[in-house]
Amino acid sequence: MATRLTLSSATRATCGIALLFASCAASAQTPSTQLAPVTISGRSPPTAGVAGFGDVPLSNAPLQASVYSAEQLQDAGVQRLSDLTRIDPALSDAYNSEGYIDYLTVRGFVLDNRFNFRRDGLPINAETSIPLDNKARIEILKGTSGIQAGTSSPGGLVNYIVKRPLDTPLSSALLEWRQTGSVLGAVDLSQRFGTDGAFGVRLNAAAEHLDPRLRDARGNRQLFALAGDWRLGSGTVIEAEVERSHRSQPSQPAFSLLGDGVPAPVDPLINLNNQPWSQPVVFDGTTASLRIQQRLGADWKVIAHAATQRLRTDDRLAFPFGCFAPDPLPDGTYYADRYCPDGSFDLYDYRSENERRRIDALDVALHGRFTTGALGHSLSTGVLRSIVRNRVQAYAYNFAGTGNVDGPAVTPSAPDATTQGTNRDERTTELYLRDAIALTKRLTTWIGLRHSRLDRQSVSTDGTAATAYRQSLTTPWVAAGFALTTDHLLYASWGQGVESEVAPNLPRYTNAGQPLPALKSRQVELGLKGASDMLSWSVAAFDIVRPLFVDVGTCDVDASCTHVRDGQARHRGLEATAQVQQGSWTLDGGAQWLRARLEDSQDPALNGLRPTNVPALAVKTQAAYKVASIPGLRLHGGGVYEGPRMVLPDNSISIPGYARFDVGLRYERQVGGNAWTLRAGIDNLFDRRAWKESPFQFSHAYLYPLAARTVRVSLQVDL
Numbered sequence: 001m002a003t004r005l006t007l008s009s010a011t012r013a014t015c016g017i018a019l020l021f022a023s024c025a026a027s028a029q030t031p032s033t034q035l036a037p038v039t040i041s042g043r044s045p046p047t048a049g050v051a052g053f054g055d056v057p058l059s060n061a062p063l064q065a066s067v068y069s070a071e072q073l074q075d076a077g078v079q080r081l082s083d084l085t086r087i088d089p090a091l092s093d094a095y096n097s098e099g100y101i102d103y104l105t106v107r108g109f110v111l112d113n114r115f116n117f118r119r120d121g122l123p124i125n126a127e128t129s130i131p132l133d134n135k136a137r138i139e140i141l142k143g144t145s146g147i148q149a150g151t152s153s154p155g156g157l158v159n160y161i162v163k164r165p166l167d168t169p170l171s172s173a174l175l176e177w178r179q180t181g182s183v184l185g186a187v188d189l190s191q192r193f194g195t196d197g198a199f200g201v202r203l204n205a206a207a208e209h210l211d212p213r214l215r216d217a218r219g220n221r222q223l224f225a226l227a228g229d230w231r232l233g234s235g236t237v238i239e240a241e242v243e244r245s246h247r248s249q250p251s252q253p254a255f256s257l258l259g260d261g262v263p264a265p266v267d268p269l270i271n272l273n274n275q276p277w278s279q280p281v282v283f284d285g286t287t288a289s290l291r292i293q294q295r296l297g298a299d300w301k302v303i304a305h306a307a308t309q310r311l312r313t314d315d316r317l318a319f320p321f322g323c324f325a326p327d328p329l330p331d332g333t334y335y336a337d338r339y340c341p342d343g344s345f346d347l348y349d350y351r352s353e354n355e356r357r358r359i360d361a362l363d364v365a366l367h368g369r370f371t372t373g374a375l376g377h378s379l380s381t382g383v384l385r386s387i388v389r390n391r392v393q394a395y396a397y398n399f400a401g402t403g404n405v406d407g408p409a410v411t412p413s414a415p416d417a418t419t420q421g422t423n424r425d426e427r428t429t430e431l432y433l434r435d436a437i438a439l440t441k442r443l444t445t446w447i448g449l450r451h452s453r454l455d456r457q458s459v460s461t462d463g464t465a466a467t468a469y470r471q472s473l474t475t476p477w478v479a480a481g482f483a484l485t486t487d488h489l490l491y492a493s494w495g496q497g498v499e500s501e502v503a504p505n506l507p508r509y510t511n512a513g514q515p516l517p518a519l520k521s522r523q524v525e526l527g528l529k530g531a532s533d534m535l536s537w538s539v540a541a542f543d544i545v546r547p548l549f550v551d552v553g554t555c556d557v558d559a560s561c562t563h564v565r566d567g568q569a570r571h572r573g574l575e576a577t578a579q580v581q582q583g584s585w586t587l588d589g590g591a592q593w594l595r596a597r598l599e600d601s602q603d604p605a606l607n608g609l610r611p612t613n614v615p616a617l618a619v620k621t622q623a624a625y626k627v628a629s630i631p632g633l634r635l636h637g638g639g640v641y642e643g644p645r646m647v648l649p650d651n652s653i654s655i656p657g658y659a660r661f662d663v664g665l666r667y668e669r670q671v672g673g674n675a676w677t678l679r680a681g682i683d684n685l686f687d688r689r690a691w692k693e694s695p696f697q698f699s700h701a702y703l704y705p706l707a708a709r710t711v712r713v714s715l716q717v718d719l
Contacts, residue, residue: 046058046067046069046137047067048061048065048067048139048141048159049120049121049139049159049161050065050118050121050139050140050141050148050157050158050159051063051065051139051141051148052147052148052380052434052448053378053380053434053436053446054367054378054380056378056436059487059489059529059531059536060481060489062446062479062480062481062489062491062492062493062525062527063141063142063143063479063491063493063525063527064090064141064142064143064525064527064538064540064542064575065139065140065141065142066088066090066139066140066142067137067138067139067140068084068087068137068138068140069136069137070132070135070136070137070163073132073138074679074714074716075636075664075666075679076622076638076664077662077664077679077681077683077712078132079132080102080129080130080132081102081104081130081132081138081158082096082102082103082104084104084138084140085104086620086638086640086660086662087620087622087638088140088590088620089575089577089590089591089592089618089619089620090106090107090140090142090156090575090590090592090618091104091105091106091140092104092105092613092614092615092618092642092693093105093613093692093693093695093704094110094111094613094693094695095254095693095695095697095702095704096693096704097251097252097253097254097704098212098214098217098249098251098252098271099210099217099219099249099250099251099252099280099281100129100251100252100281101113101126101127101128101129102126102129102130104155104158105155105613105614106140106142106155106156107142107143107155107156107542107544107571107573107575107592107594108155108544108569108571108573108594108596108611108614109153109154109155109156109544109546109569109571110153110155111152111153111155111156111157111158112152112153112499113125113126113127114126114127115149115150115151115152115153116145116149116152116153116155116156116157116158117157117158117159117160118148118157118158118159118160119159119160119162119287119289119307119309120159120160120161120162120289120291120305120307121159121305121363122289122305122307122361122363122384122386123149123359123361123384123386124160124287124307124309124359125309125311125357125359125388126158127311127313127357128283128285128311128313128357129221129245129247129283129285130160130245130285131206131221131223131243131245131247133186133188133204133205133206133223133225134162134163134188134204134223134225134227134243135160135161135162135163136161136162136163136164137161138158138159138160138161139158139159139161140156140157140158140159141156141157141158141159142155142156142575143155143156143495143523143525143542143544144477144495144496144497144521144522144523144544145157145497146450146475146476146477146495146496146497146498146521147434147448147450147475147477147495148450149450149497150384150428150430150450150452150454150473150475150498151428151452151454151473151498151499151500152497152498152499153497153499154497154521154523154544154546162225162227162241162243162289163188163202163204163225163227164200164202164227164229164239164241165190165191165192165200165201165202165227165228165229166190166192166200166202167192167197168190168192169190169191169192170188170189170190170191170202170718171187171189171718171719172187172188172189172716172717172718172719173185173186173187173188173716173717173719174186174187174188174714174715174716174717175714175715176712176713176714176715177712177713177714178212178710178711178712179213179710179711179712180211180212180213181209181211182208182209182210182211182212183208183209183211184206184207184208184209184714185206185207185208186204186205186206186207186223187203187204187205187206188202188203188204189202189203189204190202190203196231197231198230198231198232199228199229199230199231200228200229200230200231201226201227201228202226202227202228203225203226203227204223204224204225204226205223205224205225206221206222206223207220207221207222207223208220208221208222210249212710213268213269213707213708213710214252214268214269214271214707215269215270215271215274216250216271216273216274216278217249217250217251217252217271217273218249218250219247219248219249219250219280220247220248220249221245221246221247221248221249222245222246223243223244223245223246224243224244224245225241225242225243225244226241226242227239227240227241228240228241234294234295235293235294235295235296235301236292236293236294236295237292237293238290238291238292238293239289239290239291239292239293240288240289240290240291241288241289242286242287242288243285243286243287243288244285244286245283245284245285246282246283246284246285247281247282247283248280248281248282248283249280249281250271250273250278250279250280250281251273251280251281251317252271252272252273252704253271253272253273253317253318253319253320254320254695254702254703254704255272255339255405255702255703255704255705256320256338256339256345256700256701256702256703257337257338257339257647257653257701257703258338258339258340258341258342258343258405259335259338259339259340259341260341260653261341261653262647262653262654262655262691262703263343263405263703265689265690265691265705265706266405266689266705267705268689268705268706268707268708269708270405270406270407271407272318272320272403272405272407273317273318274318274407275318275347275400275410275411275413276410277318277349277412277413277415278316278317278318279314279316279351280314280316281313281314281315281316281317282312282313282314283311283312283313284311284312284313285309285310285311285312286309286310287307287308287309287310288307288308289305289306289307289308290305290306290307291303291304291305291306292304292305296368299368299369299370300366300367300368300369301366301367301368302364302365302366302367303363303364303365303367304362304363304364305362305363305364305365306360306361306362306363307360307361308358308359308360308361309357309358309359309360310356310357310358311355311356311357311358312354312355312356313352313355313356313357314351314352314353314354314355315350315351315352315355316350316351316352316353317350318347318348318349318350318400318403319347319348319349319350319397320339320345320346320347320348320403321345321346321347321348321698321700322334322335322336322337322338322339322345322346322700323335323336323338323339323340323344323345323346324336324346336699336700337648337699337700337701338700338701339405343404343405343406344402344403344404344405344409345402345403345404345405346399346402346403347399347400347401347402347403347409347411348397348398348399348400348414349396349397349398349400349413349414349415350395350396350397351395351396351415351417352392352393352395352396352421353393353395353417354392354393355390355391355392355393356390356391356392357388357389357390357391358388358389358390359386359387359388359389360386360387361384361385361386361387362384362385362386363382363383363384363385364382364383365380365381365382365383366379366380366381366382367379367380375437375438375439376437376438377435377436377437377438378435378436379433379434379435380432380433380434380435381432381433381434382431382432383429383430383431383432384428384429384430384432385427385428385429385430386426386427386428386430387426387427387428388424388425388426388427388428389424389425390423390424390425391423392421392422392423392461393417393421393461394417394418394419394420394421394461394462395417395419395421396414396415396416396417396418396419397419398414398415398416398418399414400412400413400414420460420461420462420464421460421461422458422459422460422461422465423458423459423460423461424456424457424458425456425457425458426454426455426456426457427454427455427456428452428453428454428455429452429453430450430451430452430453431450431451432448432449432450432451433447433448433449433450434446434447434448434449435447435448441483442482442483443480443481443482443483444480444481445478445479445480445481446477446478446479446480446481446493447476447477447478447479448476448477448478448495449474449475449476449477450474450475450477451472451473451474452472452473452474452475452498453470453471453472453473454469454470454471454472454473454500455470456468456469456470456500456502458502458505465505465506465513466505466513467502467505467513469502469515471500471515471518473498473500473518475495475496475497475498475520476495476496477493477494477495477496478493478494478495479491479492479493479494479495480492480493487530487531487532488528488529488530488531489527489528489529489530490527490528491525491526491527491528491529492524492525492526492527493523493524493525493527494522494523494524494525495522495523496520496521496522496523497520497521497522497523498518498519498520498521499518499519499521500515500516500518500519501515501516501519501549502514502515502516503516503562503563504563507558507559508555508556508557508558508559508560508561509559509561509562509563510553510559510560510561510562511562511563511564516549516563516565517565519546519547519548519549519565520547521544521545521546521547522544522545523542523543523544523545524542524543525540525541525542525543526540526541526542527539527540527541528540534580534581534582535578535579535580535581536578536579537576537577537578537579538575538576538577538578539574539575539576540574540575540576541572541573541574541575542571542572542573542574542575543570543571543572544570544571544572545568545569545570546568546569546570546571547565547567547568548565548566548567548568548569548598549563549564549565549566550563550564550565550566550567550601551563552564552566566601566602566603567598567599567600567601567602567606567607568598568599568600569596569597569598569599569611570596570597570598570599571594571595571596571597572594572595572596573592573593573594573595573596574592574593575590575591575592575593576590576591576592577589577590578590584625584626584627584628585623585624585625586623586624586625587621587622587623588621588622588623588624589619589620589621589622590619590620590621591617591618591619591620592617592618593616593617594614594615594616594617594618595616596610596611596614596616597609597610598610598611605650609646609649609650609651610646610651611646612645612646612647612648612649612694612695612696612701613645613646613693613694613695613696614645614646615642615643615644615645615657616643616644617641617642617643617657618640618641618642618643619639619640619641620638620639620640620641621638621639622636622637622638623636623637623638624636630667632667632668632669633665633666633667634665634666634667635663635664635665636663636664636665636666637661637662637663637664638661638662639659639660639661639662640659640660640661641657641658641659642657642658642692643657644656644657645657645693645694646694647694647696647701647703648696648701649696653701654694655691655694655703656690656691658688658690658691658692658706659688660684660685660686660688660690660706661684661685661686662681662682662683662684662685663681663682663685664679664680664681664682665678665679665680665681666678666679667679674717674718674719675717675718676715676716676717676718677715677716677717677718678713678714678715678716679712679713679714679715679716680711680712680713680714681711681712682709682710682711682712683707683709683710683712684706684707684708684709684710685709686709687708687709688706689705689706690705690706691703691704691705691706692704692705692706692707
């Protein structure tokens with residue numbers, strides 16, 4: 001059963017624990033230096049485990065990645081992963097709605113929530129709500145991910161790093177309010193015990209009443225996370241942690257085209273999931289891990305890392321889809337992929353109860369440094385074993401009546417679970433090798449190789465449509481970097497990623513259930529990075545090619561359709577980022593220009609088309625100013641511009657670009673020996689109305705509005 005706390009009970013409990021930890025801190029005899037927060041600026045750039053090269057700073061790594069610390073996320077008002085799309089120019093939205101799963105597009109490719117997400121480096125399933133309260137930072141690798149993942153979308157990888165016990169005591173409490181009435185209470189407590197602080201414990205707990213500006217979206221969420229470590233002698237460290245989370249909140253359906261036109265941006269407070277029978281989406285999750293690190297001399301160590309993730313989901317929605325029933329329009333027209341010209345739509349009662357997903361993973365790796373002649377090596381090699389088991393029930397997807405984009409229409413429910421779901425099992429073994437070879441003081445080469453063996457099965461919940469297949473896949477990665485100066489790196493890289501699938505096991509397919517050739521994507525990247533006392537920057541040009549599968553045939557009767565490879569998506573782009581620190585000012589910004597096109601299709605009409613929901617240009621900036629006359633006060637703001645996006649695959653309709661601005665402040669003050677931090681912000685300062693994204697999902701065009709202006713205030717106290 002998932003952990004369920006009320007806000008008041010959680011507050012009482014966590015305050016008691018906070019006092020206990022505070023008293024322990026006062027008598028602690030191990031005043032070590034507290035770990036510094038991870039940042040992206042200056043001459044000490046962060047490392048990113050998601051890059052695969054251990055403690056190599058990102059400034060010296062031949063790739064592009066971003067690292068966002070917990071402090072940065074709090075200052076920017078980031079509540080969920082998708083909020084990073086207003087900070088990072090390489091990221092954009094991909095069907096992101098209030099109360100539902102986070103999706104990301106990186107370099108124009110939508111990340112696969114089943115395969116492109118990691119937690120402390122181990123694979124997890126992101127088809128759930130992932131809390132950030134107990135995450136120390138978020139790492140995002142940009143580009144082909146074959147170096148770190150057996151199968152995955154080529155856009156990149158996301159890695160959540162869990163908060164671990166610190167070297168010095170920490171007792172922190174947070175209270176936050178967001179318009180119109182969301183209230184969050186959270187604590188973060190860390191303490192070391194025993195001789196020389198051999199044992200460490202860190203507790204994160206949070207409870208939140210959700211009442212966003214979006215109507216009919218009230219809910220609640222809770223988190224309890226506990227991490228511990230044991231620092232034995234002889235270079236041995238044992239780390240364990242467990243996290244339990246619960247979130248219950250109605251989600252937000254998208255709007256759509258009205259007939260053949262793009263409607264004016266709607267009131268962003270309207271929630272089309274407002275039927276009397278609408279129920280919340282419920283996400284329950286339990287994740288636990290155990291990691292053992294053993295040093296083997298000064299230059300070698302072995303790490304064994306195991307984790308398990310168990311998810312339970314009730315996915316429910318009053319789901320608008322198309323314009324079919326009860327009759328066609330007066331001219332006989334149906335709209336299968338959009339709403340009716342008058343704003344009406346077909347409304348379906350969707351309920352998929354008791355979805356259960358589980359993934360178990362074990363990674364055993366050897367890391368070390370050695371020399372062969374004049375060459376220096378930094379080697380990592382290991383094996384990763386993961387087992388996936390997904391179980392669902394028959395679900396409801398039934399016509400319930402006709403709704404309207406204005407939101408007042410009421411329909412009867414239709415909850416009968418008459419549609420079969422699909423159960424899936426997967427066993428994967430991945431062998432990997434990575435080596436950074438220092439040829440000279442200035443020239444370094446990186447090589448990587450990952451071999452994956454897949455064993456996958458699926459079957460419908462009624463026992464029909466069973467499929468099973470095995471595949472072996474290998475993905476290489478190579479790079480070279482040349483230090484022009486101590487602070488400037490020129491690099492080039494080439495790598496592959498891979499995806500694996502079968503033809504849909506449906507009667508209309510001539511190759512139903514048959515495994516298809518692996519889709520091997522590849523990326524070429526050329527980059528230049530630099531840093532000085534006041535400026536750090538990077539520029540990268542990339543070219544990603546991803547083969548595609550399409551349906552060929554009428555696909556309207558049995559044996560009329562074949563799922564085959566045809567054409568490729570090619571995304572070529574330029575990404576630039578920079579951070580300037582001058583006196584009281586910090587300026588941080590970036591831009592991405594992307595030329596994404598479909599190529600080499602047997603259908604000439606498709607070649608040269610742009611993918612839906614991908615802007616060609618994105619510019620995102622942040623600025624901060626320390627007010628000298630008021631010590632501890634910092635003002636900050638940010639701006640976002642994203643260019644037009646295609647709505648339909650044939651590129652016949654698009655939505656315009658938009659700009660939005662956010663402002664905020666952070667004020668720190670010592671009161672009674674405690675550190676008090678006040679944060680405040682206004683998102684979408686000018687209450688701009690626009691369509692922020694246009695995902696084409698389930699063969700349907702959707703539109704999501706930019707969220708309304710929202711005020712937030714928080715108070716953090718560190719005892």
